[in-house]
Amino acid sequence: MSLETSERVSKFTESVIRKMSVVAAKYGAINLSQGYPDNDPPKEILEALKKAAIAGPHQYAMTWGAKNFRDALAKKVSHFSGLEIDPDKNIVVTCGGTEAMMSAMMTALNPGDKVIVFSPFYENYGADAILSGAEPIFVPLHPPTFRFVKSELRHAFEQGARALVLCNPNNPTGRVFNLKELQIIANLAEEFDAFVITDEVYEHIVYEPHKHIYFASLPRMRERTIWCSSLSKTYSITGWRLGYVIAPERVINGAKKVHDFLTVGAAAPLQEAAVVGLNFNDDYYAELRDKYAHQRKIFLNELVEAKLKFYEPEGAYFVLVNIDEFLKDGGGRFNDDTEFCEWLAEKVGVAAVPGSSFFRENVKNFIRLHFAKSEETLRESGHRLRKIREVL
Numbered sequence: 523m524s525l526e527t528s529e530r531v532s533k534f535t536e537s538v539i540r541k542m543s544v545v546a547a548k549y550g551a552i553n554l555s556q557g558y559p560d561n562d563p564p565k566e567i568l569e570a571l572k573k574a575a576i577a578g579p580h581q582y583a584m585t586w587g588a589k590n591f592r593d594a595l596a597k598k599v600s601h602f603s604g605l606e607i608d609p610d611k612n613i614v615v616t617c618g619g620t621e622a623m624m625s626a627m628m629t630a631l632n633p634g635d636k637v638i639v640f641s642p643f644y645e646n647y648g649a650d651a652i653l654s655g656a657e658p659i660f661v662p663l664h665p666p667t668f669r670f671v672k673s674e675l676r677h678a679f680e681q682g683a684r685a686l687v688l689c690n691p692n693n694p695t696g697r698v699f700n701l702k703e704l705q706i707i708a709n710l711a712e713e714f715d716a717f718v719i720t721d722e723v724y725e726h727i728v729y730e731p732h733k734h735i736y737f738a739s740l741p742r743m744r745e746r747t748i749w750c751s752s753l754s755k756t757y758s759i760t761g762w763r764l765g766y767v768i769a770p771e772r773v774i775n776g777a778k779k780v781h782d783f784l785t786v787g788a789a790a791p792l793q794e795a796a797v798v799g800l801n802f803n804d805d806y807y808a809e810l811r812d813k814y815a816h817q818r819k820i821f822l823n824e825l826v827e828a829k830l831k832f833y834e835p836e837g838a839y840f841v842l843v844n845i846d847e848f849l850k851d852g853g854g855r856f857n858d859d860t861e862f863c864e865w866l867a868e869k870v871g872v873a874a875v876p877g878s879s880f881f882r883e884n885v886k887n888f889i890r891l892h893f894a895k896s897e898e899t900l901r902e903s904g905h906r907l908r909k910i911r912e913v914l
């Protein structure tokens with residue numbers, strides 16, 4: 523039999539992040555590669571889940587999201603963004619931010635359309651672009667501060683881009699784009715009449731003095747923003763697969779159809795239970811931010827103690843560590859970040875993601891670690907990382 527799978531699937535590789543989790547398990551290393559919280563979800567949400575297990579709903583929810591979920595979501599999102607959101611006209615509830623982004627791209631882009639993606643980028647965007655038939659144009663976020671150059675961004679728009687993907691707060695760099703940067707993107711999107719597809723799954727994990735600005739809240743941007751986010755990180759429920767797209771009605775009408783035929787809908791009992799979380803007051807989000815700020819402080823201290831160089835994250839829970847000194851070019855023994863990560867997991871007991879999996883450019887001198895772990899685990903990781911040069 524010579525049945526070949528589609529060309530499409532041959533164009534992207536298996537997730538490097540998830541592959542590193544396998545490497546971590548193989549060597550029994552602390553897994554700082556795949557980033558998800560290691561704490562339980564809030565107990566109120568778990569109580570609500572218990573109730574939903576008995577009382578339901580257990581059948582399909584409305585395809586674009588259960589009414590009570592959309593109502594609570596619209597209220598919460600309006601509160602934080604200052605924008606009016608119509609729960610019936612502006613929202614599609616999806617299976618995680620992952621499906622939100624896929625649905626957004628399939629809704630906005632035709633096969634052959636160009637989409638701007640900043641590099642380094644969250645690996646899904648490459649696959650999403652391929653699956654929707656679009657062609658990414660990569661614009662570098664230049665190390666060590668991971669900022670874009672306006673003329674390079676303009677050049678990408680000049681090539682006829684129909685959309686730009688904006689991950690803010692940014693994975694993997696930890697950047698939180700400031701108003702000036704967002705305004706540059708907004709002006710170019712307006713000038714070239716492009717969509718801005720945002721990924722704001724880390725909207726509530728931002729460190730002082732940085733502030734998250736919802737792109738849709740910029741003047742006139744509401745009309746061209748397809749805003750994707752998720753409950754995964756905000757409520758520590760990455761396994762529940764609840765996300766959403768918010769957009770103007772004409773766009774949402776398209777996204778509703780894409781979503782319906784991709785997945786029908788997000789899990790009904792989980793939507794029911796998560797409503798409790800969407801109704802939390804501001805204290806919850808302040809505590810979440812403080813918790814991650816504390817973990818960040820501990821982990822960055824550990825990295826300093828281990829004499830590692832890194833860019834201090836402004837949001838999300840990732841940190842890019844510079845490994846120049848360990849590479850052959852810098853006088854070390856490793857050819858690249860992948861070789862270094864394999865060694866780090868085996869000999870030091872800490873699993874990281876090779877930075878090259880996020881960069882379009884030939885950049886091999888970063889690894890990504892995450893700090894969504896307990897204080898004890900972070901301290902133990904630091905203890906191990908301090909021994910890197912001894913073990914070498």
Ligand SMILES: Cc1ncc(COP(=O)(O)O)c(C=O)c1O
Pocket residue numbers: 557617618619620621644689693721723751752753754760763764765
């Ligand atoms: C930037 C970014 N977007 C989306 C996701 C996926 O979110 P979800 O679990 O809601 O699919 C992640 C998960 O790590 C992420 O880092």
